[in-house]
Amino acid sequence: MIKARFLFKDSDYSGLEVSGHAFFDEYGKDIVCAGVSALATTGYNSLSYHLGEEKIRLEIEESKGYLKFEIIDGTKEDYLKANLILKTIEIGIDSIAQAYAGHVTVKKGGGWHAKN
Secondary structure (H helix, E strand, O other): OOEEEEEOOOEEEEEEEEEEEOOOOOOOOHHHHHHHHHHHHHHHHHHHHHHOHEEEEEEEEEEEEEEEEEEEOOHHHHHHHHHHHHHHHHHHHHHHHOOOOEEEEEEEEOOOOOOO
C-alpha cells in the first residue's frame, strides 16, 4: 500500500512524504503507483521551481518506493505558495485513493486512514 503523508509547519503545508507500493498491477504497469508518483514528483518540481531548490530538502529511496520533500528556512510567502501547490497535490492523491481504495492511504494530521 502507498502511504502519502502531508507535512505541516503550524497550519501551513510544508512538504510530502510518500512510501510503499500500490501492488495494483505488476511493476511497470501499475497505474496507481504511476499516478501517485507523478503527483508527488510534480509537487516537488513545482515547489523547487517557485521557491528555489535550495529551500527544499529531498530524500529518495527508489527501491523502497520512498520520496520525502520539505521546505527548509521558508518565508511566509513560501508557505503561501506551498499551500496552493500541496493542496492541489492532495486533491489529486485523494482522488486516486478514493478510486483505488486499499491501495493508497492519506495522512493529514491524525493517523492513517483509507479514503473510500
